[in-house]
Amino acid sequence: MIGLSTAAEVRAAEDVLLARTREGVLMQRAATGLATVCLRLLGRAHGTRVTALAGAGNNGGDALFAGAHLAARGARVTAVLLDPDRAHPAGLAALRRAGGRVTGPEGPDGLDRADLVLDGVVGTGGRGGLRPPAARLAGRAAAGPGMTVAVDVPSGVDADTGAVAGEAFAALHTVTFGAVKPGLVVGDGRGCAGTVHLVDIGLGPHLAAPRAHQLTDADVAAHLQPPEPGDDKYSRGVVGVVAGSAVYPGAAVLCTGAALRTRPGLVRYAGTAGDGVRAAWPEAIVTDGRPADAGRVQAWVAGPGMGTDDDARGALAEVLATDLPVVVDADALTMAAREPDLVRGRGAPTVLTPHDREFERFGVPVGTDRIGAARRLAADLGAVVLLKGDATVVAGPGGTAFVNATGTSELATAGTGDVLAGILGALLATGTPPAQTAAAAAHLHGRTGQLAAARGPLVASDLVRHLPRAVGLVRGSATGSLRDSGA
Numbered sequence: 001m002i003g004l005s006t007a008a009e010v011r012a013a014e015d016v017l018l019a020r021t022r023e024g025v026l027m028q029r030a031a032t033g034l035a036t037v038c039l040r041l042l043g044r045a046h047g048t049r050v051t052a053l054a055g056a057g058n059n060g061g062d063a064l065f066a067g068a069h070l071a072a073r074g075a076r077v078t079a080v081l082l083d084p085d086r087a088h089p090a091g092l093a094a095l096r097r098a099g100g101r102v103t104g105p106e107g108p109d110g111l112d113r114a115d116l117v118l119d120g121v122v123g124t125g126g127r128g129g130l131r132p133p134a135a136r137l138a139g140r141a142a143a144g145p146g147m148t149v150a151v152d153v154p155s156g157v158d159a160d161t162g163a164v165a166g167e168a169f170a171a172l173h174t175v176t177f178g179a180v181k182p183g184l185v186v187g188d189g190r191g192c193a194g195t196v197h198l199v200d201i202g203l204g205p206h207l208a209a210p211r212a213h214q215l216t217d218a219d220v221a222a223h224l225q226p227p228e229p230g231d232d233k234y235s236r237g238v239v240g241v242v243a244g245s246a247v248y249p250g251a252a253v254l255c256t257g258a259a260l261r262t263r264p265g266l267v268r269y270a271g272t273a274g275d276g277v278r279a280a281w282p283e284a285i286v287t288d289g290r291p292a293d294a295g296r297v298q299a300w301v302a303g304p305g306m307g308t309d310d311d312a313r314g315a316l317a318e319v320l321a322t323d324l325p326v327v328v329d330a331d332a333l334t335m336a337a338r339e340p341d342l343v344r345g346r347g348a349p350t351v352l353t354p355h356d357r358e359f360e361r362f363g364v365p366v367g368t369d370r371i372g373a374a375r376r377l378a379a380d381l382g383a384v385v386l387l388k389g390d391a392t393v394v395a396g397p398g399g400t401a402f403v404n405a406t407g408t409s410e411l412a413t414a415g416t417g418d419v420l421a422g423i424l425g426a427l428l429a430t431g432t433p434p435a436q437t438a439a440a441a442a443h444l445h446g447r448t449g450q451l452a453a454a455r456g457p458l459v460a461s462d463l464v465r466h467l468p469r470a471v472g473l474v475r476g477s478a479t480g481s482l483r484d485s486g487a
């Protein structure tokens with residue numbers, strides 16, 4: 001699990017460490033790590049042209065020291081000081097000693113010929129979008145030929161939320177210190193950060209336990225254990241699906257198929273699209289009646305394509321009245337937003353899976369702080385909220401959050417949410433903690449999308465087909481990597 005630490009959490013750990021180390025040691029660790037990553041990315045230093053944009057704070061100090069390291073290895077480094085009178089004195093002296101050039105915000109910045117641009121304008125001390133001189137230089141860097149590398153955080157990105165209020169530096173890579181900040185992996189900040197590289201500066205033992213995480217394949221593998229010799233179809237967790245309708249039979253087929261393909265123990269279907277489900281998935285046990293007629297299950301999925309009429313409302317109320325985990329998706333979200341008390345006060349886990357428009361139906365738009373928004377709704381409803389997007393966020397009612405690290409924008413196609421709901425139901429049926437289980441489902445869904453998209457555009461049923469291979473890949477038992485899978 002990768003911990004995501006806020007700027008305040010990182011600063012608190014830095015303060016402890018600063019008091020125990022010689023002055024400048026932490027910045028040296030940061031700058032050396034930064035220069036090392038840059039050298040790896042460039043392949044060589046000698047003869048390369050580097051422009052380091054340096055603000056007046058410690059972020060600028062990091063960029064100046066890293067520039068000095070690169071200059072000492074033969075790079076031609078130009079430091080552009082945003083505020084020449086307040087530049088980090090020791091960093092500036094080091095850069096000059098190493099033979100770097102120095103200019104002001106209007107000077108010859110070399111951005112039109114740079115191989116590498118370091119963005120040390122502002123880091124965790126930043127507030128709001130970039131101010132004009134910095135915004136202009138960030139724009140020139142983005143238009144120029146140089147590989148853009150952000151120091152700690154792309155300038156203009158809120159490190160905690162990923163919000164970008166105005167202009168921000170568009171980085172191909174971000175070299176971040178001590179801990180990954182949430183703003184690098186969620187919201188608009190994710191797009192500005194590019195590939196994130198973490199440099200260890202020794203903060204680990206002093207960091208507060210993070211309240212937000214990213215899961216790795218290894219974490220998710222624990223949710224995808226193969227059956228054991230003593231298992232039978234019931235012991236693997238039975239999923240109940242309430243989905244589809246005469247108008248939307250496909251949602252029932254996709255959701256049921258995804259549950260079966262994730263954990264092929266037993267899936268029961270109850271609803272008005274039974275014929276379609278029978279035809280597509282003879283393995284499912286189908287009833288045309290109410291959820292109560294379906295037989296025993298360990299988790300319910302309710303919502304995809306089920307409609308919002310009185311019968312649908314009745315079926316939803318029925319599953320929410322059980323003491324079982326329930327996934328509330330799609331049409332069920334519309335009904336739950338109208339009657340939140342259906343969800344509030346449930347004893348068993350409830351996982352709501354809104355996209356932004358569905359989220360807004362609960363009263364407040366998502367806004368620019370996606371983790372905060374998911375946490376607030378989760379706390380209000382006493383439920384887990386899985387907020388879909390290019391980096392899906394999961395929040396539990398107690399504030400634990402996860403940001404998904406897998407996926408592809410090819411998933412922006414109809415029906416992929418129905419597949420996610422089926423995956424989630426299958427994983428919840430084993431009784432694992434609901435917030436992490438929801439994050440595991442999003443992770444597996446994203447990996448499946450990456451596999452399916454390796455061949456080009458995907459449709460939702462491609463995901464269902466690729467699920468077994470994705471499960472195998474995440475378990476670590478599949479051969480080959482995502483890149484060479486040729487799926």
Ligand SMILES: NC(=O)C1=CN([C@@H]2O[C@H](COP(=O)(O)OP(=O)(O)OC[C@H]3O[C@@H](n4cnc5c(N)ncnc54)[C@H](O)[C@@H]3O)[C@@H](O)[C@H]2O)[C@@H](O)CC1
Binds near residue numbers: 056123153
């Ligand atoms: N505290 C420490 O010991 C360490 C700090 N480190 C670095 O220090 C950074 C934090 O440094 P600071 O607290 O000095 O703050 P920053 O350097 O992040 O920001 C302060 C500077 O940014 C300017 N600024 C703020 N908002 C701006 C905006 N919207 N547009 C343009 N300029 C803006 C301020 O005027 C000020 O000059 C971290 O991100 C990291 O890079 C690292 O060197 C590791 C060690």
Ligand SMILES: Nc1ncnc2c1ncn2[C@@H]1O[C@H](COP(=O)(O)OP(=O)(O)O)[C@@H](O)[C@H]1O
Binds near residue numbers: 388
């Ligand atoms: N641009 C994107 N990048 C990555 N994933 C996306 C993107 N757009 C949508 N997705 C994912 O695709 C799924 C779409 O779900 P949803 O909107 O509920 O679709 P539907 O209701 O048609 O099934 C979600 O898991 C979401 O996270």
Ligand SMILES: [K+]
Binds near residue numbers: 155
């Ligand atoms: K920066």
